[in-house]
Amino acid sequence: MTGSEAGTNRDSTAGEILVAIRRVIRAVDLHSRQLAQSHQLTGPQALLLRELASAGELAPSHIARRISLSQATVTDIVKRLERRGLVSRARDGGDRRRVQIRLTQAGRQLQDRSPPLLQDAFACRFAALDAWERNMLLAAMQRIAQMMDADTHDAVPLLSHEPVDAIAPTSPPSGAGRGR
Numbered sequence: 169m170t171g172s173e174a175g176t177n178r179d180s181t182a183g184e185i186l187v188a189i190r191r192v193i194r195a196v197d198l199h200s201r202q203l204a205q206s207h208q209l210t211g212p213q214a215l216l217l218r219e220l221a222s223a224g225e226l227a228p229s230h231i232a233r234r235i236s237l238s239q240a241t242v243t244d245i246v247k248r249l250e251r252r253g254l255v256s257r258a259r260d261g262g263d264r265r266r267v268q269i270r271l272t273q274a275g276r277q278l279q280d281r282s283p284p285l286l287q288d289a290f291a292c293r294f295a296a297l298d299a300w301e302r303n304m305l306l307a308a309m310q311r312i313a314q315m316m317d318a319d320t321h322d323a324v325p326l327l328s329h330e331p332v333d334a335i336a337p338t339s340p341p342s343g344a345g346r347g348r
Contacts, residue, residue, distance in 0.1 A: 185312065199286040207282050208252075212237060216245050217271065217279040220255065225270035227260075254278060 176256035203209055209217070215235050220226060223234075228246060232239040248267055249255040271279065294302060311323035 182228070189312070193198070196286060201283075203283065209278070209282065211285060213245055213249060214282055214285055216242065216249070217254065217275055218230070218271060218285075220271045221223075221276060221279045225268040227266055227268055231269060289309060311326065 200211055201322055203211065203214060207214070212235070216231060216263055219231055219234050223230075224236070228242050229239055231237075232242045232247075235242075237245075246257070250257065252274075255269050256269050256272050257269055260268055294305075297305070
């Protein structure tokens with residue numbers, strides 16, 4: 169293979185990788201738009217509702233740790249969901265300074281009707297792979313992120329079309345793994 173043929177192959181492979189990345193971005197965008205149109209929810213809002221549905225009620229700090237978002241972001245999401253009547257806040261009986269967040273009946277009904285999040289299907293398919301293949305994909309994605317100077321940006325394990333700074337933690341929640 170000549171030098172120019174090798175360069176063409178590299179350019180072709182790089183182009184195919186970029187097309188695959190664009191397809192992922194497009195899939196995330198389409199899923200996020202469908203969720204917004206069908207249920208008037210963003211990905212982070214749906215994730216928060218799902219956590220409350222499984223836990224019953226949680227303090228905002230516990231929600232933040234469980235879904236890997238900053239407490240400030242969770243507070244903003246809770247405010248929006250509360251205005252829509254989907255969650256309510258209640259003072260903790262034992263400590264009046266603490267607030268617990270819970271789903272309202274309307275929130276539970278919406279959660280029950282909500283489609284699975286895009287990352288749920290990914291997680292199931294990813295878990296079905298052999299360990300070596302999962303590790304290979306992780307290493308490749310980490311390397312791609314590094315090559316695109318994206319490895320230093322905050323991110324959460326949530327597929328959403330919202331701007332990263334609107335959903336990503338400003339500091340890692342305590343106890344949460346932040347490996348990328």
